[in-house]
Every structure is written in structure tokens, then in C-alpha cells.
Amino acid sequence: MSSAEAERRLGALLAKARSMQVCLGGESSRLEGARRLLGHRRSIAGWPPWLPAAILAVTLALIAWPAIELLPLGWSAQDACSVYMPDQLVRALRPPEDCSMCRGLTKVEKVANISPEEFEKRYAYTGCPVVIVDAMVNWTAQNEFSFEFFKELYEESSEYSSFQMNCQFFPYETEFQSLQEVFNMSEDRARMKQGTKPWYIGWSNCDEVVARVLRRHYSRPYFLPATAESKRTDWVFMGSPGYGAHMHVDNVDHPSWQAQLRGSKLWKLQPPPECYYDCLSMEITVDRGEIIVVDTNRWYHSTLIVSEDMSITIGAEFD
Structure with a gap:
């Protein structure tokens, strides 16, 4: 899978998560950072051909992980998020460093x-x-x-x-x-x-x-x-x-x-x-x-x- 395709799919997954009211623990920027990293590194020589697919696979696991917490204590119908992701999974992807x-x-x-x-x-x-x-x-x-x-x-x-x-x-x-x-x-x-x-x-x-x-x-x-x-x-x-x-x-x-x-x-x-x-x-x-x-x-x-x-x-x- 090319980095361009991985970036496109990751963007689609993030959009789908938002439409389903999946809350990424206040750190959705980490996933957005991973998507930007894919786009930034597309033109860099030496990018391992397996890495874009690996990043996408980890993201899929993070979003679809069965350990997500449904309706946490104190949840009400007015809450913006219906599904919350555990912090340890959200940390699996970080924004790229300088x-x-x-x-x-x-x-x-x-x-x-x-x-x-x-x-x-x-x-x-x-x-x-x-x-x-x-x-x-x-x-x-x-x-x-x-x-x-x-x-x-x-x-x-x-x-x-x-x-x-x-x-x-x-x-x-x-x-x-x-x-x-x-x-x-x-x-x-x-x-x-x-x-x-x-x-x-x-x-x-x-x-x-x-x-x-x-x-x-x-x-x-x-x-x-x-x-x-x-x-x-x-x-x-x-x-x-x-x-x-x-x-x-x-x-x-x-x-x-x-x-x-x-x-x-x-x-x-x-x-x-x-x-x-x-x-x-x-x-x-x-x-x-x-x-x-x-x-x-x-x-x-x-x-x-x-x-x-x-x-x-x-x-x-x-x-």
C-alpha cells in the first residue's frame, strides 16, 4: 500500500469515527498527526514500503479495539461522544516530532x-x-x-x-x-x-x-x-x-x-x-x-x- 493510499484511508477512518461520535479521549490530534506524517513522508526516499500499511493497521486496531468503554459513568444523552477510547490505545499514535x-x-x-x-x-x-x-x-x-x-x-x-x-x-x-x-x-x-x-x-x-x-x-x-x-x-x-x-x-x-x-x-x-x-x-x-x-x-x-x-x-x- 502506498503512503498516499494509507493517508486517504486514515482520513476516511477519522471522518467515520467523528460521524459515529467516537471520542478519541481528547487526543484526536495524535491521529491527525499520523495522517499528516504519511503525507509529509510520501516524497522522502528510504520510506519502507511496509510502513504506511503498518500505520494504517495500528490505527484500525485503535479505532475498532473491543476494549472501548461504552457509556462511561456519568454519561448522559447530552454528551457529545457515545464511545470513548482508552488512553493507552490513543497513545499508540503520536503527532510527529521536530x-x-x-x-x-x-x-x-x-x-x-x-x-x-x-x-x-x-x-x-x-x-x-x-x-x-x-x-x-x-x-x-x-x-x-x-x-x-x-x-x-x-x-x-x-x-x-x-x-x-x-x-x-x-x-x-x-x-x-x-x-x-x-x-x-x-x-x-x-x-x-x-x-x-x-x-x-x-x-x-x-x-x-x-x-x-x-x-x-x-x-x-x-x-x-x-x-x-x-x-x-x-x-x-x-x-x-x-x-x-x-x-x-x-x-x-x-x-x-x-x-x-x-x-x-x-x-x-x-x-x-x-x-x-x-x-x-x-x-x-x-x-x-x-x-x-x-x-x-x-x-x-x-x-x-x-x-x-x-x-x-x-x-x-x-x-
């Missing part, structure tokens, strides 16, 4: 003593990843945060019982279904004793009491621009050597920073698919005391704990 964000990059730099003005100009919103090596000088989090610290903190919180209803939890390749289950693991496994099963999990904190305690131990990174606001939702990632997150791209609102409080973590970054011919994949090991800044909405990324010590990372978005 490859200038990665063109010419060959490595992730490690820098120190960078001013907010220079950081804003070179890294903050350009999509160019960077590691800041001196941003935790006055933080106590490196010495205070541990599995036991988080376990005690959450178990003392009055909001702990409703945590899993209000916050996101990422089990990755473990069997855990909630943060409660993580903190109920055996002491030997939590301490990563030989012969126990490795683990790696992450979560967002939305408990205000916990947030106040966490932020006693770290402050706003000094390199953020004066006009940038660091979001109040903390993200925590924790686990044992040899584990990490699979290759993926996020669906959050802003770029983010992640502080490596304990252990070392290998980051693998891949450019978005439309930039494969223009940009390189990169790797960087982030060691204890360093902060990586990366737009995880634009860079596909995976992580792997490469230290012998447990890895603990905390981070937040900024705008």
Missing part, C-alpha cells in the same frame, strides 16, 4: 555549576537531555531515603488505605499490584538478600502529608529557570540491581528531572520513530548524586539498575 531536538546529538552531557539562564537556553525546553552532577549538595534525601523510610512514612499516613485509588503505581515486571504489597514483602527480599527475587517499582505521591515530609529532605534544583514551576507531584522509583523499566515513552504534561539518590542507573534513550534517520540512540549512566533532565514524552527510554546497591530515584515535572 527532529531538531536530537539532530547532531551524539551523547548526553554531564555538566556542573550551570546557571538557570544557560540551562533554560540549552536544555530546559529544547528536548536535549542532560545530567547535572552537583545539584544535591544540601540535600539530606541521599542519606535518609530508604525502603524502610518509605514503608514507615506511608504506614503512618492516614491516607495510606486509599493510596491506590488516588495515585499511580507501576509494577513493571514484578507481581505487585499496589504499594501496600511492596511494603509487605519479606524483609529478606526488601534487603535484596542473596537468593531472593529482584524487584523494581515506581509510584506517584499524592498524599500531602507525605509530600511535606519528602520535601524536608530535598529542595528545588538550583538550575531550574526562575520562571519554571516544579510540579508538586513527586515520582519515586525504587528497586534492586538488574531490574528497571522497559523501553517506553511517557504521556505526561512536561519535561522532568529525576534525582539519583542511591545506586546507579543506566538510561537508554531512543529518538522517536520519525527521527530514526536523523538522530542517534544514546546511553548514559546516572550515578548517586546526579540528576538527569529529559523530556520523557519525546524520548523513548529504558532504565536498568547497574549498581550493587538499591536504586532510589525521586523526580518531578517542570514547566
Whole structure:
């Protein structure tokens, strides 16, 4: 199938979805972006002959997926949409990126003593990843945060019982279904004793009491621009050597920073698919005391704990 034919069919599918009142979760622009990408790449040499058909096939699966949510809670006859698509399916197609964000990059730099003005100009919103090596000088989090610290903190919180209803939890390749289950693991496994099963999990904190305690131990990174606001939702990632997150791209609102409080973590970054011919994949090991800044909405990324010590990372978005 040619890209022109794939573009025509995708346009027809989108029009059909609108006529059937299929709601694409407020992100129909992602599908429109895919259609524009087909049109934009028609004349580019090297376009694999199978790719237009593949894009169309994914779109068909997204629109016709049987897991669509019919008549969600609170639906009324006045609602504009009769059918809602799950967010995870809508994210299957993204609008094409401007490859200038990665063109010419060959490595992730490690820098120190960078001013907010220079950081804003070179890294903050350009999509160019960077590691800041001196941003935790006055933080106590490196010495205070541990599995036991988080376990005690959450178990003392009055909001702990409703945590899993209000916050996101990422089990990755473990069997855990909630943060409660993580903190109920055996002491030997939590301490990563030989012969126990490795683990790696992450979560967002939305408990205000916990947030106040966490932020006693770290402050706003000094390199953020004066006009940038660091979001109040903390993200925590924790686990044992040899584990990490699979290759993926996020669906959050802003770029983010992640502080490596304990252990070392290998980051693998891949450019978005439309930039494969223009940009390189990169790797960087982030060691204890360093902060990586990366737009995880634009860079596909995976992580792997490469230290012998447990890895603990905390981070937040900024705008």
C-alpha cells in the first residue's frame, strides 16, 4: 500500500469515527498527526514500503479495539461522544516530532555549576537531555531515603488505605499490584538478600502529608529557570540491581528531572520513530548524586539498575 493510499484511508477512518461520535479521549490530534506524517513522508526516499500499511493497521486496531468503554459513568444523552477510547490505545499514535531536538546529538552531557539562564537556553525546553552532577549538595534525601523510610512514612499516613485509588503505581515486571504489597514483602527480599527475587517499582505521591515530609529532605534544583514551576507531584522509583523499566515513552504534561539518590542507573534513550534517520540512540549512566533532565514524552527510554546497591530515584515535572 502506498503512503498516499494509507493517508486517504486514515482520513476516511477519522471522518467515520467523528460521524459515529467516537471520542478519541481528547487526543484526536495524535491521529491527525499520523495522517499528516504519511503525507509529509510520501516524497522522502528510504520510506519502507511496509510502513504506511503498518500505520494504517495500528490505527484500525485503535479505532475498532473491543476494549472501548461504552457509556462511561456519568454519561448522559447530552454528551457529545457515545464511545470513548482508552488512553493507552490513543497513545499508540503520536503527532510527529521536530527532529531538531536530537539532530547532531551524539551523547548526553554531564555538566556542573550551570546557571538557570544557560540551562533554560540549552536544555530546559529544547528536548536535549542532560545530567547535572552537583545539584544535591544540601540535600539530606541521599542519606535518609530508604525502603524502610518509605514503608514507615506511608504506614503512618492516614491516607495510606486509599493510596491506590488516588495515585499511580507501576509494577513493571514484578507481581505487585499496589504499594501496600511492596511494603509487605519479606524483609529478606526488601534487603535484596542473596537468593531472593529482584524487584523494581515506581509510584506517584499524592498524599500531602507525605509530600511535606519528602520535601524536608530535598529542595528545588538550583538550575531550574526562575520562571519554571516544579510540579508538586513527586515520582519515586525504587528497586534492586538488574531490574528497571522497559523501553517506553511517557504521556505526561512536561519535561522532568529525576534525582539519583542511591545506586546507579543506566538510561537508554531512543529518538522517536520519525527521527530514526536523523538522530542517534544514546546511553548514559546516572550515578548517586546526579540528576538527569529529559523530556520523557519525546524520548523513548529504558532504565536498568547497574549498581550493587538499591536504586532510589525521586523526580518531578517542570514547566
